[in-house]
Amino acid sequence: MTTSKEAAESRKIKLAVVEQYSAVAQRAASCCGPSEFPESRAAKNYADGALSELPENSVAAAAGCGNPVALASLKKGETVLDLGSGGGADAFLAAKAVGPEGRVIGIDMTPDMVLLARESAAKLGQENVEFRLAEIEALPVESGSVDVIISNCVINLSTDKDAVFREAMRVLRPGGRVMVSDIVLVGDLPQEVADDPESWAACVSGALPKDEYLSKIEGAGFNGIEVEGGTPRPDAEGWRQAIATINVRATKPGAEGCCA
């Protein structure tokens, strides 16, 4: 049972996260090309040219740590859900991969991000992608309706990761899969970093130890869990050596005649 103190703390963190990413969205909406924008370091996770067809505001807003679309083996006609879709860059790449018969739904709790993503979708003329303002812990999606869930460096921001994985399991069809890039802890954070709400919004202090993160995925009922990464960036210094990106693939059991 959540106590009122925990609920208040959770709400404080959520508002800090919304504030942080509203600021990113507003800067990305009004400014400059990606090269002038620090968050575009996320762009290094994509193949050369992969982002060049996307509206630059959405590329500038990208703040992910991986490239789940490239790893998700998306097929034409699939229904994809992007948890924490931000400016929409991954959703647009997914929409291209699943083609006009498929569809992509992006979920984000930051209004300015959803607005930016929607404007970019209109610029692209992509009709198979939609964005909804909602929380990834309480998905506005029917059970068993999704083929693939992607997420890029967002679940670490959640104050209830069990709920995120439980909801992911619920909305996937049997045999559906998740492809998640995220930040995990592979060492100890200094107390002052761990206690800083801004550090939570910056994808640091909300991150779980790698084993705990994976056991939550398993605990939600996923199987076939495969993990890549988990090593700090080579240029990481000081406490930043305690954080690392992982890519996790997992499957919801139950598809007939299948593999997992």
Next chain:
Amino acid sequence: MRKDLMDILACPMCKGELTLTAEEEEGDEVVRGQLHCAACDETYPIEDSIPNLLPPDLRDE
């Protein structure tokens, strides 16, 4: 939001079915309107074509 994406939409709180009331439309697109969940009697607004399915305590921030 597009009307043809209604079919996989559900109430974020109770997962009940949502009923759409469109107040302004452009082709297949609902620009302004409401989504109502009969099961938990919650109403979610659609503004600028974006359905706002945040829980009530985050919706007005």
